[in-house]
Amino acid sequence: MKRAARSERESRIAGIIDRIRDIPPGSVQTYGDIDRTAPRLVGRVLATTHQGLPWHRVIRADGSIPKGKRQRELLLEEGVPMRGDRVDLDRARAL
DNA sequence: GTGATGACGGAAA
């Protein structure tokens, strides 16, 4: 494949990682917020990238939690506003 | 090369 294509792919990945890393404690971002055009890519990055990323601060667009109660507790510890089993996005969503 | 899949999203019913 072409070099330019590869480079662009990787920079997109890098950007995704940066955004995740910059999510402040106590707030969250959705997959869509992180990359509008490829939310699935964000999920893939989290599933395959094992760096010290705050993976628990990434949730779905409707506020539901992808990784289950384990993740839910971590968010609770940071004081993320919840509404039952979902995150209250209006209050918790990072800018 | 094709087709299925995933830590998804949004629209439609």
Next chain:
DNA sequence: CTTTCCGCCATCA
């Protein structure tokens, strides 16, 4: 409120 369907990007069989 729910389920279904289709689009999205990158990987994998």
